[in-house]
Amino acid sequence: MRQSEALAILNAGANVFLTGAPGAGKTYVLNEFIRGARADGADVAVTASTGIASTHIDGQTIHSWSGIGLANVLTASLLKTIRTRRRRRIQAADILVIDEVSMLHAWLFDMVDQVCRQVRHDPRPFGGLQVVISGDFFQLPPVSVSGRDRDVLPVRPEFIASRERYARAGLNPEGSSPNRSSGPNSIRPSAT
Numbered sequence: 001m002r003q004s005e006a007l008a009i010l011n012a013g014a015n016v017f018l019t020g021a022p023g024a025g026k027t028y029v030l031n032e033f034i035r036g037a038r039a040d041g042a043d044v045a046v047t048a049s050t051g052i053a054s055t056h057i058d059g060q061t062i063h064s065w066s067g068i069g070l071a072n073v074l075t076a077s078l079l080k081t082i083r084t085r086r087r088r089r090i091q092a093a094d095i096l097v098i099d100e101v102s103m104l105h106a107w108l109f110d111m112v113d114q115v116c117r118q119v120r121h122d123p124r125p126f127g128g129l130q131v132v133i134s135g136d137f138f139q140l141p142p143v144s145v146s147g148r149d150r151d152v153l154p155v156r157p158e159f160i161a162s163r164e165r166y167a168r169a170g171l172n173p174e175g176s177s178p179n180r181s182s183g184p185n186s187i188r189p190s191a192t
Contacts, residue, residue, distance in 0.1 A: 003029050010132060011036065015125075017101075018134040026134045030057055030097060033132065042094040049103040049135075057099050065089070066112045073158040074111045082115055090119045093129055101135040106171065107162055 003025050010016055010033045018026050034057070037044050046059030047066075054060050063069055067082035067090075082090075096116070098104065113126050120127030166172070 003032075007032055007036075013130055015131045016133070018132065019136055021136065022139065026136075027056055027099070030099060030132070030134055034097060037095055043092050044095045044097060045089070045093040045129075046097045046099075048099040049101060053100040053103070057097070059097070059099070062098055062104065062108075062112055066115050068108070068111055068115065071111075072107070073156050073162060074114050075156075075158065079115070079118055083119055086115075087119055090116060090127070095130045095132065096126060098131070098133045099135065101133040102137045102139060103135070107166065 006016075006018060006029050010018075010029070018029060020026055034044050034046055045065055046054075046057050047062040047064075048054035048057060048059055049062060051061055059065075065086075067086035068074070068078070071078050098109075098112075101109070116127035116129060117123055117125075118127075120129075122128045125131070
């Protein structure tokens with residue numbers, strides 16, 4: 001698919017998984033889409049899975065934007081804090097861009113979805129936001145295993161229960177299904 005075709009689909013308001021090999025132009029397409037959407041008056045939340053990745057698209061981490069931070073479970077207390085500190089930002093957004101999604105754990109992706117639904121008071125996925133995710137599942141896996149920070153943060157029973165739900169559903173609690181590289185709704189831009 002050509003970059004112009006990918007941009008047309010993005011500009012139509014579709015939720016999109018933008019994928020392709022290194023050098024295919026994913027970041028270029030994202031930056032063009034973000035520039036155009038903002039020029040049209042949309043509030044675009046530009047995020048990535050890591051701080052370094054966020055600098056490539058002039059954004060911030062999804063952890064920071066959503067208010068989740070280092071948490072690995074969405075508790076009532078955390079949700080209350082997010083509603084207090086991030087409510088306006090999340091409610092104002094029209095589009096959520098997440099770059100380098102392959103480095104994001106599935107459970108963290110689900111937490112962001114839950115935060116958006118709760119804060120925006122909208123039961124649709126991500127509270128009705130247009131979601132544009134980008135990355136290459138043949139490159140980098142999630143940043144760390146779920147045991148991260150166990151020496152600093154104790155493992156909560158809710159965390160263990162959420163991982164067990166993933167396992168019962170036949171999913172890998174550390175990422176997603178084994179065939180994560182493509183699907184019927186993925187777009188692979190060509191560099192032309």
